[in-house]
Amino acid sequence: MDIIELAKRRGFFWPSSLVYPPIAGLYDYGHIGTMVKRKWEAAWRAFFLGLDEYYYEISPAVIMPEQVFQASGHLEHFVDPVVRCTKCGHTERADHLVEGVLKEGFEGLPPAELDALIRQHKITCGKCKGALAEVGVLNMTFPLKAGTGAEARQAYLTPETAQGAYVNFRQMFDVARKRLPLGLAVVGKAFRNEIAPRNALVRMREFTQAELQIFFDPEKQDHPRFAEVAKHKLRILPAGGKEAQDAPCQELANRLFPFYAYHLAKIQEFFLEVLQIPRERFRFRELSPEERAFYNRLHWDIELDLPSLGWKEVGGLHYRGDHDLARHQEVSKEKMTITEDGRSFIPHVLEISLGVDRNLYALLDVCAQEEAGRAVIRFPRGFAPFDAAIFPLVNKDGLPDQAREIKQRLQQAGFSVFYDASGSIGRMYRRMDEIGGPACITVDHQTLQDRTVTLRDRDTMGQVRIPLQELAKALRSFLDGVALEKLGTPLAKSPSRREADDE
Ligand SMILES: [Zn+2]
Structure with a gap:
């Protein structure tokens, strides 16, 4: 079925500002789409905030000062490799271009190596066959100036809701009973200047995320209710694996750690029981050390098999260690260390991150059927x-x-x-x-x-x-x-x- 056509005709969503030439990657929701989105978000809140009595929702601003993104590394590292045609000026993502020609995955390859592949295989412009300039990088954060004149501050639209939780950790820890684990959830907008937005709500420039940052004591890797999920069978695709398999949650807890495995089990429960995604359309995919960001000690993507697009990532569970709070402590000089059980330490972060729009697209895609008449x-x-x-x-x-x-x-x-x-x-x-x-x-x-x-x-x-x-x-x-x-x-x-x- 043509999901995009149905979405527009029946009031779900369509390209934004549609009376003018549209900007790729921006979408408006109609009344029907808005109602479904609200219900999805309500279900997400009820489920994930219900996991612990110290998981709370907060609502940070989306415009944040430059220092936030110096600390997070976005200004330096949040880049995509781009290549420009010297003849027609067409610009595209270098890794996507090389993947399209060589039929192999190259996401995450450094620009210099992508450039070498382009020279080696004599790859030319996808539009006009013209020669390509050297592979460069484009930062995806949207900059803006807040204020005017001498008071103007360099700021950015946040590229992920997570930073709003990290910069509020200290304040929230102090007002919320000073105990771990502490969960800070944000359901809000994020902005990325993608070079190649595509597949409607799957890759957008302005989108909604539902994220939960769980701050915990790294010496307490157990979960008090782990026994409830120990026997659950999780659908997983281990790093380097070809086929998804069922793995007992206890086995994953032994290999990873129980606190992480507990949240894997709960995420699967949300997808299979709350959203009622068919089991065969769901899996966790483990990212290898080469595939994941350097600060992620564990990274499993949540993937759904969509009738129109095949397997697509709709979220992830990331063990980020103390990277985020340590960086904010370094740049802000504010103390992120806490004292518990006579020990002083920087809490570690487990992040449950879901893209709301791409999940709505996935739900629509999986649920839409054509039958007699x-x-x-x-x-x-x-x-x-x-x-x-x-x-x-x-x-x-x-x-x-x-x-x-x-x-x-x-x-x-x-x-x-x-x-x-x-x-x-x-x-x-x-x-x-x-x-x-x-x-x-x-x-x-x-x-x-x-x-x-x-x-x-x-x-x-x-x-x-x-x-x-x-x-x-x-x-x-x-x-x-x-x-x-x-x-x-x-x-x-x-x-x-x-x-x-x-x-
Ligand atoms: Zn060209």
């Missing part, structure tokens, strides 16, 4: 933009008034409900299927007689009749995962037959 997005019921839609069977005979009244009551009970009376019932069902609405409620002539409505399941197209006074309770159960047939009296006609009649 319809396109349907099988979002987990709790991730749909609306909990339910309500339709009058016909736009007369008092049915619209009755439907609106039911809508109002459901909204008062806390449901998000969509009302539509603008076409045949079959067409209204199709539109709901295409935005992933899990339930449709139809008000018909029988409703006026016996105070019952029909409830339709997006996935099976099955329908049951439910008394109005039980509707809110039935809808709650349905959204919690109870099968439709358990909630009311099934309609006699087969669902497909009935919908064909309604068209």
